Amino acid sequence: MEQSMGSGRLIKAPESFLSQDGIKTVFAEGKKGRRDFIRNAFAAAAAGAAVPAALAQGNPVPTEGGDPNILNLPEHSKGLGQGVALNDGYGKPSKYESNVQRRVSPGLTQTTQASVSFAPLQSLFGIVTPSGLHFERHHQGWWDIDPSKHRLMVNGMVKTAKVFTLDEIMRLPSVSRFHFMECGANTAVEWGNVAVPTVQYTHGMLSCSEFTGVPLITLLELAGADLTNGKFVLAEGADGSSMTRTIPMSLIKSGEVFVAYGQNGEMLRPEQGYPLRLVVPGIQGVSWVKYLRRLEVGDKPYATKDEANHYIDLMPDGQHRQYSGLQECKSVVTTPSGGQVLLDKGFYNVTGLAWSGKGRIKKVDVSMDGGRNWRTARLEGPVQNKALTRFNIDWVWDGKPAIIQSRAMDETGFVQPTYQQLRGVRGTRSIYHNNAIQSWLVQENGEVKNVQIS
Ligand SMILES: Nc1nc2c(c(=O)[nH]1)N[C@H]1C(S)=C(S)[C@@H](COP(=O)(O)O)O[C@H]1N2
Ligand SMILES: [Mo]
Numbered sequence: 425m426e427q428s429m430g431s432g433r434l435i436k437a438p439e440s441f442l443s444q445d446g447i448k449t450v451f452a453e454g455k456k457g458r459r460d461f462i463r464n465a466f467a468a469a470a471a472g473a474a475v476p477a478a479l480a481q482g483n484p485v486p487t488e489g490g491d492p493n494i495l496n497l498p499e500h501s502k503g504l505g506q507g508v509a510l511n512d513g514y515g516k517p518s519k520y521e522s523n524v525q526r527r528v529s530p531g532l533t534q535t536t537q538a539s540v541s542f543a544p545l546q547s548l549f550g551i552v553t554p555s556g557l558h559f560e561r562h563h564q565g566w567w568d569i570d571p572s573k574h575r576l577m578v579n580g581m582v583k584t585a586k587v588f589t590l591d592e593i594m595r596l597p598s599v600s601r602f603h604f605m606e607c608g609a610n611t612a613v614e615w616g617n618v619a620v621p622t623v624q625y626t627h628g629m630l631s632c633s634e635f636t637g638v639p640l641i642t643l644l645e646l647a648g649a650d651l652t653n654g655k656f657v658l659a660e661g662a663d664g665s666s667m668t669r670t671i672p673m674s675l676i677k678s679g680e681v682f683v684a685y686g687q688n689g690e691m692l693r694p695e696q697g698y699p700l701r702l703v704v705p706g707i708q709g710v711s712w713v714k715y716l717r718r719l720e721v722g723d724k725p726y727a728t729k730d731e732a733n734h735y736i737d738l739m740p741d742g743q744h745r746q747y748s749g750l751q752e753c754k755s756v757v758t759t760p761s762g763g764q765v766l767l768d769k770g771f772y773n774v775t776g777l778a779w780s781g782k783g784r785i786k787k788v789d790v791s792m793d794g795g796r797n798w799r800t801a802r803l804e805g806p807v808q809n810k811a812l813t814r815f816n817i818d819w820v821w822d823g824k825p826a827i828i829q830s831r832a833m834d835e836t837g838f839v840q841p842t843y844q845q846l847r848g849v850r851g852t853r854s855i856y857h858n859n860a861i862q863s864w865l866v867q868e869n870g871e872v873k874n875v876q877i878s
Contacts, residue, residue: 527544541559578643640676644657659711660719683701738855790828794827846860
């Protein structure tokens with residue numbers, strides 16, 4: 425059960441250590457091992473006193489004993505290890521990490537084939553999503569396109585329509601930047617209070633990578649685009665969905681939008697749009713057109729099919745809000761989160777992610793009592809523009825029920841709303857763009873549950 429939910433570390437059956445033989449045994453060992461680890465780590469550090477007060481309070485020094493396992497010399501300390509890990513020329517994670525996977529949500533109905541996979545946020549550290557764990561959203565399946573045959577055309581209000589090969593694009597001046605990408609449908613099931621169990625399913629249509637490519641403005645300039653009367657660019661993908669989205673010229677002129685071929689130091693993965701995709705920082709995933717094949721310069725929004733029926737918000741007055749693609753300030757605690765189980769009372773590093781489509785994260789507050797009291801978390805630097813920001817905060821769990829929440833603020837002063845505030849503006853019929861504060865209930869038995877409080 426926990427295993428298939430992939431709830432990450434700190435759990436009853438620590439998935440990362442799961443072996444074929446019984447979960448129970450592994451659990452018992454894992455539990456003891458972790459407690460001892462923390463206590464002994466404290467004992468070792470006590471003399472130096474470089475330990476946060478909360479850690480000292482949460483983990484009293486053990487009066488006696490130690491872990492005899494440190495004296496047992498394992499095989500790997502005595503023998504010759506394996507030769508280089510070529511694995512067909514490409515390295516792989518440890519076999520003990522095999523439960524860290526993309527997953528298909530139990531909260532979504534499947535049609536002919538799965539079209540969304542969620543990133544295991546509960547198992548990730550820092551801000552980068554490993555490419556093999558990046559979430560996926562395909563409107564008409566994914567392809568592994570031959571880069572030598574792929575072409576990108578720039579046309580419309582340009583002096584000369586231009587067709588670029590990938591080689592030509594890769595000769596141009598490039599940029600590499602970290603940005604988050606979030607599907608406008610991320611956290612959608614939570615609107616209806618249909619609580620899915622883990623953060624993977626509540627928030628896992630979110631990923632962050634270092635992308636490499638050529639600023640879109642460079643390609644427009646090469647084609648002699650009319651940058652005065654041209655107010656919008658239509659981006660079109662080469663898959664069967666013919667994904668087409670309107671990108672405002674103001675964003676493109678800021679230099680932030682680029683045509684990417686690289687992701688996390690290598691070429692894009694096929695499921696992420698290999699060999700070319702648009703990167704539109706701060707804007708919902710659907711505008712990040714994959715398998716990018718055409719950019720048309722025009723003087724008005726294109727109102728394509730994808731813009732008329734996907735990722736629009738039904739407002740309380742019955743009107744649809746369109747072109748609402750900016751992903752507003754949001755955050756979520758990833759540990760402890762739904763499906764995890766706290767092993768014992770005492771010290772925990774509470775950690776999570778914050779992001780804003782408007783720029784940098786300025787501050788994240790964390791509450792352990794359902795929003796009555798807030799403390800400010802530590803932000804892991806460098807805090808980057810329209811990228812994920814990792815936050816951490818010390819917590820000593822007293823063993824009583826607790827409701828953990830995080831509330832982010834961005835550099836514009838925008839504060840992440842509660843459900844009550846969000847519903848006040850958006851009503852109850854929205855599907856997309858849910859950036860409300862998430863709540864995790866820690867129960868007395870240590871189990872963490874997804875709950876919704878206004
Ligand atoms: N060509 C094309 N581009 C596309 C899509 C698609 O189906 N086809 N899906 C869009 C949506 S809705 C999202 S959320 C992101 C998902 O990108 P990913 O699969 O790399 O996570 O790509 C967008 N770009
Ligand atoms: Mo999406």
